[in-house]
Structures are given as C-alpha cells and as structure tokens.
Amino acid sequence: MAILRVTKYGEDILRQKLKPVDFKALQPQLPQLLKDMEETCLAVKGVGLAANQIGLDYRLAVILIPESDKENAPLKRYVIINPEILSMRGEKLEEEGCLSLPGLWAEVKRATDVTLKYTDENGVEQVKRARGLLAKAFQHEVDHLDGKLFIDLVDPVLKPELKKAIKKLRKNWN
Template structure:
C-alpha cells in the first residue's frame, strides 16, 4: 500500500468531473487500499479519488465511531454513487484535505439515500444521516468538480480567498 499525494486547491484537476468506474479489478482494489491509507495518514474522514488525481467516481468515508476512533471495519467504499433521496437541512462545520486549515459551516441535506457499487461491483443502497450524510455529500461533490468552499455565501468565500492568498505568501 502507498500513501498518495493529495491535491490542494486551486489545482485544476479538482475541478474535473469524474468518470464512471467500469472495471472492478485488482487495480481498483489497490487504488481503494491506497486511498484508505492516504485518508488515515492525513487524518481525513472521507476522500474522493479526484483528490489524489484519479478522475473516477470513487470515494471513501470512515467517520469516527462513538469512541472517537475510525474503525476500518466501518469504512464504506462507494463507487459510482447516485443520490436517490435527499431530505431535511443541516448546517455542518466542514474542512477538506484539499483545502487544509480552513473550516466553515455549510448547508447540507440531513438525510440521504444513496445507490452505489462496492469494490466488487455489487449494487448497494445506503441510508445515512447527520455526519455520515454530510461526508458522503462532501465527497460526492468532489466527483462533480465542486469544493465545499463553492457552497459558501459570497462574503465567506471572499474571506477564504483572502486567507488562501495570505497562506500562499507565507509558505511562498
């Protein structure tokens, strides 16, 4: 397994729309394993393939359990996700591995129903709410070239752009 490079905003690949996965083979399994190692190494709770430069409709979610630990047996590998239902509204303070050290409240659906495939191509349905629903929405946005900062009101977006420019100058 390998730790992959996570692309940072404003990398242009992050704006690319991901393609459907058709081959559920050992290459896919290796990518999923590498993405998991990368997500854990970077202290993430979700990761989309596009964030590591792969434009495939693949994402991982592994929010911490009640004991505040991410258990690998609770990892969900989601391939070719399609929302079947979105209900309610919730505000959630989000961050992103591709937008490090910036957190802001985002409006999301509180409950979702999702159709997807697992690593073997088997079709599944998942119902999620609260944090799990938010993480899935956040990562699915990545597959469509959308970052959480795109969902911010204009004043908060300007604040983000200003902080980004300041950080880029400092790390120059």
Template sequence: MAIRTILHYPDPRLRQKAQPVERITPEIERLIDDMAETMYAAPGVGLAATQIGEAHRIFIIDIAAEDEPSNLMVFINPEILSKTGEEVGPEGCLSFPGVSEDIKRATALRVRAQGRDGKTFELAADGLLAVAIQHEHDHLDGVLMIDRVGMLKKRIIQRKMQKHAAS
C-alpha cells in the same frame, strides 16, 4: 499501498469531473487501498479519487471515532437517490487545509453505489455520514466547498489558501 499527494485548492484537477468505473480491476483495488492509506494519514473522514488526481467516481468514508474500530466504506459510481431536511454545519476538507466553514446540507439521504466487491448497495444515511457523502459526492462532480459559501467567505478562503501555498 502508498500515501498519495492530496491536491490543494486552487489545483484545476479538483474541478475535473470523475468518470464512471466500468470494472473493478486490480488497479482500482490498489487505488482504493492508496486512498484509504492517504485519508488515514491526513487524517480525514473522507476522500474522493479526484482529490488525488484520479478521475474515477470513487470515494471512501470512515466516520468511526478514534476509540472505535475502523469502518471504511467504499462508494464506487455513487448516486444520491433522495435528500431530506436541511441543516448548516461546519465542514473541513483535506483539499483546503486549515479551513472550516458552515455549509448547508441535507440532513438525511439515500445513496446507491457499488462496494469494493462490485456489488450494488443502497444506504440510508443521516448526521455526519450524510454530510460526508454529500461532500465527497460533490468532489466527483468538480464541486468544492468554496462553491457553497458566500462571496466574502470565498475571498477569505482564497487568501488563506494562497498563504498556505506560499508557506
């Protein structure tokens, strides 16, 4: 396992659309291990393969609190089947260090994906898990949190990221 470099906005690779995973190979398993090590080291609650420059439709999430055991969830070739409700809440992103913005998301959803074992599963999610799934799923389509804010906030984030890149 290795900690990978997390791409920061405005790296153009963050806009790359991820490609479906055809088979779970040892390389894909290594990628998932690297993603987990990278996410925990950051620290974060989710990471998409595209955030480390890998164009595979994979993301991982672990929303366990610090005093709870780890609960790493692997989503390969995920598709959101349905969404309900709507709420606005704060989100951060490992590709936007130091940035937190209120983002509108569905309050609940149903997702289908393959797990690390290649078996397909469906999951109903709400709360933080639903937000994390939507956030990471966006990454697989090249959609970033900056795309979900108004023009003024977008400019503020862009300036903040320019300062971050210069430091």
C-alpha cells in the same frame, strides 16, 4: 501500501466532473488503490478521499467513519463507486473542511438525511440511507466527483473573506 499525494485547491482535476468507473476494467488494481486511499486518508486524518484528490479521473471515493460515538471507535470503510444521490432531506449549517484545502474550515449547509446509490468494492450495487457524519461525507465526496468543493457552498457574503484566507493558506501548502 503507499501514502499518496493529495491534490490541492487550484489543480484542474479538482474542478472536473469525473468519468464513471468501468468496474471490470478497474477491478485488477482496485484492492491496492483502495488500500492506498485508506492509508492516505488515515495519515492525513481525513474522513473521506475522492479519486480526483489523488489525481485520478474515476467516480470513486473512500470514506472512513467511526462505527460509534465512543472515543477510539473502530472505523467503518465505505467505498462508493459511481455514486448517485437519490434523495436529500433536512438541512443543517455545520463547519466543514477538506484535505485539498488544508487548514481551511467554513460553515456550509448540508442535508441531514441522504440516500445514496452506489457500487461497492465488490461490484455490488447498494442503496444506503445515511444521517449525521456519513450523510455529510456522502455529499462532500459526491461533490468532489462532480468537480465541486465545499467552498462553493459557503454563503456568498463570506466569499471575499474566504478568498483572503485561501490566499494566505496557499503560501504554506507544499
């Protein structure tokens, strides 16, 4: 297993709409790729990691969510390949961050209830309704796969302040 380099804000691939995955073509390398993505996500204390965050043009993301609200609860892994949001309900303003913008947090509006269709790591199509952190993670990772970042959702009034913060933070990124 390997900890992979996470792409940072400003790298072109983060703004690209990623290509659908040909599951059969990717299948031979998928187990190792998923292990590496999971290990990377854990190492940088992330909730999710999209393929473009490690420089790959695949509509694929890994999400790690605690199985319960208990402290140190085991993590459940979701592998979402070629995901499509079928429905979104409710709305909540909450603080959000991103591994590609380390150290930056901002409030964004997200749906509180999401239904997602995707292919799992075994090639099986799934439809999953999610609330809470999983709903937020589904939306965040699908946005990545569409070339969008959470900062795109920030209230326009706050954008000048956000740009200043990003400029300051970028000096510390490796």
